[in-house]
Every structure is written in C-alpha cells, then in structure tokens.
Amino acid sequence: GENVEQHPSTLSVQEGDSAVIKCTYSDSASNYFPWYKQELGKRPQLIIDIRSNVGEKKDQRIAVTLNKTAKHFSLHITETQPEDSAVYFCAASLPPGTNAGKSTFGDGTTLTVKP
Amino acid sequence: KAGVTQTPRYLIKTRGQQVTLSCSPISGHRSVSWYQQTPGQGLQFLFEYFSETQRNKGNFPGRFSGRQFSNSRSEMNVSTLELGDSALYLCASSFSLLSGREYNEQFFGPGTRLTVL
Numbered sequence: 001g002e003n004v005e006q007h008p009s010t011l012s013v014q015e016g017d018s019a020v021i022k023c024t025y026s027d028s029a030s031n032y033f034p035w036y037k038q039e040l041g042k043r044p045q046l047i048i049d050i051r052s053n054v055g056e057k058k059d060q061r062i063a064v065t066l067n068k069t070a071k072h073f074s075l076h077i078t079e080t081q082p083e084d085s086a087v088y089f090c091a092a093s094l095p096p097g098t099n100a101g102k103s104t105f106g107d108g109t110t111l112t113v114k115p
Numbered sequence: 116k117a118g119v120t121q122t123p124r125y126l127i128k129t130r131g132q133q134v135t136l137s138c139s140p141i142s143g144h145r146s147v148s149w150y151q152q153t154p155g156q157g158l159q160f161l162f163e164y165f166s167e168t169q170r171n172k173g174n175f176p177g178r179f180s181g182r183q184f185s186n187s188r189s190e191m192n193v194s195t196l197e198l199g200d201s202a203l204y205l206c207a208s209s210f211s212l213l214s215g216r217e218y219n220e221q222f223f224g225p226g227t228r229l230t231v232l
Contacts, residue, residue, distance in 0.1 A: 034220060036223075044205070049220060102160050105160075
C-alpha cells in the first residue's frame with residue numbers, strides 16, 4: 001500500500017522566516033496531495049492541496065510543489081507568523097475511481113514560530 | 116452549511132467493552148472516512164464508506180467496523196476494547212463522485228476522544 005514519509009518531525013523558525021516541510025510517497029498512482037494544519041485540541045483543517053497534473057500551487061504565504069518523477073511534494077510557508085505554529089500533515093490519495101480513494105498521512109511536523 | 120459533527124466528543128470505557136461512535140457529514144457529502152489519531156502513530160486510515168458501502172479499508176483488526184446509513188451518517192464500532200484503542204477518532208466527509216477520477220477535499224469533524232481504562 002501507499003507509504004508517506006514526512007520530514008522534519010519538528011521545525012522551529014523565527015517569525016518572518018520561511019518554513020519548508022517535505023513529504024515523499026511510494027505509490028505513483030496517487031494523484032491528490034492535501035496539506036492539513038492541526039492546532040492543539042482542534043480538528044485538521046485543509047490549508048492547500050495539489051493534484052498530480054499541476055507542479056506548483058500558491059495561496060498567499062503558502063505554496064506547495066510536486067515532483068511526480070521523484071514522488072516528492074513540499075509545503076512552503078513564507079513570512080511565518082506565531083499563529084502558523086501547529087502540526088502540519090501531508091497526505092497522498094489514490095483516485096476513488098480505482099476503488100482506492102483513501103488518504104495516507106505523514107506522521108506530522110510540529111512547527112513552532114518564535115516571536 | 117453546517118460542518119461535520121461527531122458524537123460523543125468524549126468517552127471513557129473499560130477494557131472488554133464495546134463502543135459506537137457517530138459521524139454526520141456535511142449535507143450533500145456522500146463519502147465518510149474514519150481515522151484513528153494517536154501521538155505515536157499519527158493519523159491512521161480505518162475505512163471509508165460511500166453510498167452505504169465500505170469502499171476502502173485500512174489495516175485494522177476486525178474489532179473495528181462501521182456502517183453508513185441512507186442519509187450518509189456513519190457509525191463506527193469497536194468491540195472488545197483494548198488499552199491501545201485509546202485515541203482521538205476523526206471522521207472526514209467529502210463529496211466524492213461515484214465514478215469520478217478526481218479526489219475531493221475532506222472536511223474533518225472535531226473528533227471523539229476515547230479513553231480505555
């Protein structure tokens with residue numbers, strides 16, 4: 001089955017710096033890669049996603065890049081703010097049309113933004 | 116639109132008991148997935164239901180089961196509880212076309228915190 005590895009497990013940056021979280025996946029059939037932010041005691045919230053027909057997507061201070069050949073995708077947060085502090089999860093999903101529409105999550109990255 | 120709701124929010128059980136958790140998806144969403152979240156294991160996929168049928172299953176023992184009703188509400192059941200079943204159980208709903216090739220974003224509920232003593 002699909003396996004997703006996420007690095008680093010913890011990341012501490014100074015406010016205003018950039019943060020990068022990287023994930024690799026194993027199943028080349030995966031075609032959907034969402035990123036979730038989970039604040040302490042709250043539910044995971046989708047912050048950005050990318051599909052396999054796109055190499056990069058940006059939404060204000062957040063961007064995601066995808067390298068299908070290397071089976072690698074990354075989350076980039078620029079101009080970090082203390083409210084960006086949370087656990088971030090990447091995920092890889094197979095298309096539901098193949099009867100395999102489930103998400104495999106990385107183990108999470110705890111991001112701390114120091115003021 | 117109301118978000119995904121889960122009941123109960125907190126549950127305390129003892130070993131050997133069984134438990135049923137409920138999830139109500141966003142109106143119009145037909146797919147409900149269940150995940151177990153623990154500090155050491157992250158988010159682990161349990162199963163996905165679509166149109167009252169289990170469409171996908173993760174690597175959990177048969178003690179974990181679920182079902183989906185015609186209104187898309189879903190329940191999951193854990194029988195013969197073990198200490199290791201203590202976790203946050205999250206459900207997520209998505210629209211998910213019956214035969215679509217595109218995967219739709221998932222919206223998570225607040226979770227049910229299960230403690231097994």
